[in-house]
Amino acid sequence: METPEFKHRFFNPDAELPYGVEPREVADAIRNFYDFYADLNEFLAAEDHGRIETVLRANNALSDFVGNAATEELANATDTLIVNQKPDGFPDLLPTNNDEYAAQDFEVHHGDHGIETKCSKSNGGWQAHNMKTRGSSFSDTSAVTRKTALRTWTRYGSCRYSQRT
Numbered sequence: 001m002e003t004p005e006f007k008h009r010f011f012n013p014d015a016e017l018p019y020g021v022e023p024r025e026v027a028d029a030i031r032n033f034y035d036f037y038a039d040l041n042e043f044l045a046a047e048d049h050g051r052i053e054t055v056l057r058a059n060n061a062l063s064d065f066v067g068n069a070a071t072e073e074l075a076n077a078t079d080t081l082i083v084n085q086k087p088d089g090f091p092d093l094l095p096t097n098n099d100e101y102a103a104q105d106f107e108v109h110h111g112d113h114g115i116e117t118k119c120s121k122s123n124g125g126w127q128a129h130n131m132k133t134r135g136s137s138f139s140d141t142s143a144v145t146r147k148t149a150l151r152t153w154t155r156y157g158s159c160r161y162s163q164r165t
Contacts, residue, residue, distance in 0.1 A: 001038070001041055001042055001045055001051075002038075003034060003035070003037075003038035004034040004037060004038065005034070006027065006030055006031050006034065011023070011027060011030075013027075018115060019080045019081060019093075019095045019114075019115065020078070020080040021074075021078050021080060021081065021115075022078070025074070025077040025078045026074060026077070028077045029070065029073035029074040029076070029077040030070070030073070032073045032076070032077070033066075033069055033070050033073045036069060036073070037052070037066075037069070040052055052065070063119055066119040067092075067117055067118060067119040070117060070119055071083055071092045071093060071117045074093065074117070075093060079096065080095060080096055080097070081093040081094065081095060081096060081114075081115065082094050082096050082106050083106075084106060084107070084108055084111070084114070085105060085106045085107040085108075086107040086108055086109050089107065089108050089109050089110070089111070090108075090110065090111065090114075090116060091111055091113075091114030091115055091116040092114070092115065092116050092117045093114050093115040093116075093117065094106050094108060094111060094113070094114045095113055095114060098113060
């Protein structure tokens, strides 16, 4: 079984990322995730379960799994971000120097600052919290790889167009 390979041609080492995150840290997180993914696939294959792609066939299960694992790896690679401790809270990654978030033990349902991560096997058509609303917006910060995007999260409040509760 082949380990996924980090492809420099899809990586922007000059990306200006928010919250003090360095492109090198993102590259380290991607490499660490690839190692984890390969180890998991080797284990599943040895137990005769097939690859993770086969196990997680349902709708967005694979994208969710990859997104959660990649989010954890990025939080581990930098001192400036922590994973949002609230299940389904957003954004996914919170700045560690935010006193309001720290007072909530980084368990934030609707945060005003942070990074939302999205992973997909597709090159477009990103679906995310409130993407079709006027109540929230994402600003691209130069997608770091072709299929993994980091987006700065800014929340302006709920609105009648929101598709997320």
